[in-house]
Amino acid sequence: MYQDEIIIDGLQYCHWDRAYFESLKASGVTAVHATLVYHENARETLTRFAEWNRLFELNHDLIMPVMSMADVRNAKALGKVGVFFGAQNCSPLDDEIGLVEVMRKQGLLIMQLTYNNQSLLATGCYEQEDSGVTRFGKQVIEEMNRVGMIIDMSHSAERSTLEAIDLSSRPICISHANPSRTHNALRNKSDEVIRALTERGGLLGFSLYPFHLPDGSKCTLEAFCQMVAETANAYGVEHLAIGSDLCLNQPQSVLEWMRNGRWSKSKDYGEGSASNSGWPAALPWFPDASGLKNIYKGLRDIGFSETEAAGVLGRNWLRFLEAGLEPAYTQTS
């Protein structure tokens, strides 16, 4: 039964307020990977953590922070929504290797090595040239492996992604992207990437962001589930999950911050264009997190077993994160 399962959405960046937390709780989702920062540096990241601490304080009846998968199980038992944090860029590190552990201890469980552009660590998927993982990037991958911070290559370029998969001693994830063979887009991933990722125990979260889907906002539930089924047949259902990329109730200014940060004087439209610069229209069958239940049903309807559907909707994230977040060291024994 859907309502008995642990349901995890592997990427959201909504306007986080009490009304939204109420809708999250009502949706039946157990835990959400919330984007903490896009371009914020180390100091600014502390302020984001502080803002979330205040949200936890004011909404403790609805949400709770997640530092490990034990907290997710606890959230399920308590009927609260667990929230865990990721960065869509490596900006919280500034240029300092030691901040990997500092940020991990503060609650940054997942970090992308790049966000579309070249970073200090690797190349983003919008660059013309992909020079792979940098010297600093190699150090950071090793350190993320050590402290148990999950490497996410959702917005990274092909070569950088393949190198990160190879360099990392632990499985990595692509938290929110779709196969290029279903929909060819800069943000989607080639068969080669998905094969390398899954062969090494990695996880792919399917995105519900219309720019990542065939027919955009008109993509049907059936077509989405068909994409999941084809990917499951090719690479194994145990490696597949959801990272909806749900961005609800956010003003245009947030979209511009995501796309432009502080790096561009001329406006960058990301996956949009000058004539289509706003947020894409939501999928009718995925208006908010309640749509996860539609996906569960849709997967069952095209032949996924209960176990398989529950895996995609949460258990696969749970298992992946449980292993990946365990530090490779102990300090108190």
Place this chain on the structure above:
Amino acid sequence: MYQDEIIIDGLQYCHWDRAYFESLKASGVTAVHATLVYHENARETLTRFAEWNRLFELNHDLIMPVMSMADVRNAKALGKVGVFFGAQNCSPLDDEIGLVEVMRKQGLLIMQLTYNNQSLLATGCYEQEDSGVTRFGKQVIEEMNRVGMIIDMSHSAERSTLEAIDLSSRPICISHANPSRTHNALRNKSDEVIRALTERGGLLGFSLYPFHLPDGSKCTLEAFCQMVAETANAYGVEHLAIGSDLCLNQPQSVLEWMRNGRWSKSKDYGEGSASNSGWPAALPWFPDASGLKNIYKGLRDIGFSETEAAGVLGRNWLRFLEAGLEPAYTQTS
């Protein structure tokens, strides 16, 4: 027996390296309150945490981080030295109330509201005018009470200290200072302060820094223990402990950073003077943490029971911190 007791030094700022950790372990000390920062802002404090993470990584056979008193008991069982962190100033907060919880989560267990000068929170003991706890200071005290961060008024002025004791809903500490009646110095504390502190369940850590002692570096062990005995008679031995202020192997530049930070163009000599600007000579009976055992013996010799002496040498800190570090809220229930 001394070696069976939990021994806690409530303030050190030594040059932290492997050789020193070996001497700490050999001294029999169970845990040390290490000063993390003097004047570092929020961002710089992250680097200090990162440096300590590296020290824990490289010296895991000797030291371990302490986030709660359970870790101190664990350190005792493992034969390692536990290290917990405090700030001698409120500079890690910048001007942001939310950083109290952020820094607490990172491992800042204790914070002074001022370091000699006026801060954003209160007045330091070297200012001419003591205007008491500020508007921001009142907010921070309440927040420190909420998250379980210990308030320390060692370097604060009289009125500010009395107000902090009164404003705080939980007992506070003066981690390293002595009674003014034993030795009159700007950094030492009046009977009124020690009475208010201890009546509210607070803790006084006696300092071994020669500037805080009668006869400076020539103060005898007997005179030191006599001071402890007189204070115990007046205010109760359960409120007394040690905060040695041990600063070993530090260059002159560190003393100047402590005294001058970035605030002074003309050189400030703190407790010293132009003709006496260096580190004071160590007490012969307290050359390093091994001297704690001399204090234990000295206290026994002038009539303290085993329980009383063990209380001053560690159990009083343990009990005080165990209560004080418990957050006044839970996020995961």
